[in-house]
Amino acid sequence: MFKQTATNLTTLPRQSIDAWIDSFDTVLSDCDGVQWIGRELVAGSLEVTKRLQELGKKVFFVTNMPVKTRAELQAAGVDRGYEVEQEEILSASYVTAKYLHDLKFDKKVYLIGSRGISQEFDHFGISWIDSDCSEKVDVLDAVSNGIKLDSEVGAVVVSFDTNINYSKILLAANYIKDPECLFIGTSFDEAYPTNNGAIVPGTGPNISAIEVASGRKATIIGKPNPNMCKSLLAGGKINPERTLMIGDSVKYDILFGFNCGFQTLLVGTGVNKLEEVRKWQKSNIEDDKKLIPDTYLPALGDLLPFLQ
Numbered sequence: 199m200f201k202q203t204a205t206n207l208t209t210l211p212r213q214s215i216d217a218w219i220d221s222f223d224t225v226l227s228d229c230d231g232v233q234w235i236g237r238e239l240v241a242g243s244l245e246v247t248k249r250l251q252e253l254g255k256k257v258f259f260v261t262n263m264p265v266k267t268r269a270e271l272q273a274a275g276v277d278r279g280y281e282v283e284q285e286e287i288l289s290a291s292y293v294t295a296k297y298l299h300d301l302k303f304d305k306k307v308y309l310i311g312s313r314g315i316s317q318e319f320d321h322f323g324i325s326w327i328d329s330d331c332s333e334k335v336d337v338l339d340a341v342s343n344g345i346k347l348d349s350e351v352g353a354v355v356v357s358f359d360t361n362i363n364y365s366k367i368l369l370a371a372n373y374i375k376d377p378e379c380l381f382i383g384t385s386f387d388e389a390y391p392t393n394n395g396a397i398v399p400g401t402g403p404n405i406s407a408i409e410v411a412s413g414r415k416a417t418i419i420g421k422p423n424p425n426m427c428k429s430l431l432a433g434g435k436i437n438p439e440r441t442l443m444i445g446d447s448v449k450y451d452i453l454f455g456f457n458c459g460f461q462t463l464l465v466g467t468g469v470n471k472l473e474e475v476r477k478w479q480k481s482n483i484e485d486d487k488k489l490i491p492d493t494y495l496p497a498l499g500d501l502l503p504f505l506q
């Protein structure tokens with residue numbers, strides 16, 4: 199309808215907005231920066247989401263945040279007032295565990311991450327070793343005598359970890375010296391949205407450290423990789439043309455929508471604002487064009503008057 203034009207919906211007449219609402223039956227919504235920021239709900243987002251469900255739209259929540267299991271995310275959503283089933287949540291930790299399961303991966307994972315992902319591995323019966331249990335590596339000893347590695351490890355998975363340290367980076371980099379050892383990142387988010395301008399580093403910096411040390415690039419499973427909604431696309435559960443992706447980050451949400459052939463809506467309550475998009479519209483770089491959303495709203499809650 200408005201392919202990659204970043205049309206500001208608040209400037210359109212009611213009729214055009216009604217036609218836009220009629221143009222999708224499935225909604226995929228990012229969480230942080232769209233529905234809530236940290237512990238606080240974004241004003242109006244819950245009401246809009248519920249109203250879309252009442253109008254018969256199927257809503258899924260797609261998050262790169264890997265610290266909670268799907269079960270915990272569902273409980274947290276219900277707690278906040280959302281009507282959400284576990285099957286309606288696509289999280290980077292769940293999808294990463296499922297990715298290894300689908301590969302019939304039967305070795306051990308060296309995991310840099312938190313309980314949110316290790317429990318998803320348990321759910322799929324994937325063995326893992328916890329980087330937090332590793333002994334601290336003696337650097338001079340490593341230089342003289344090399345590194346002792348677990349020969350059963352066949353993948354390094356890097357996720358959100360507030361206890362990342364030198365020993366973990368060193369061990370991960372040494373595991374992936376073996377080209378047969380998989381190197382996976384749950385997502386590459388640089389930082390998470392905040393209400394106060396503070397920089398809260400995400401999973402990306404953890405992955406970068408190991409990429410720099412090893413010279414290898416991680417396979418990123420989370421957004422913008424369409425793998426995040428493979429189960430919906432492959433099962434024919436959704437029609438991409440009649441699916442709307444809502445997000446606050448162009449690099450992860452809008453590009454994800456582009457890669458999946460969805461319509462896209464950027465909201466200005468998180469990482470990116472409309473002024474930045476206007477700059478990319480003037481760019482001659484082809485990849486910049488993929489970051490331009492079809493539509494824009496300052497906040498998801500701005501849609502509420504049009505859904506009554």
Ligand SMILES: [Mg+2]
Pocket residue numbers: 228229230231232391445446447468
């Ligand atoms: Mg976000």
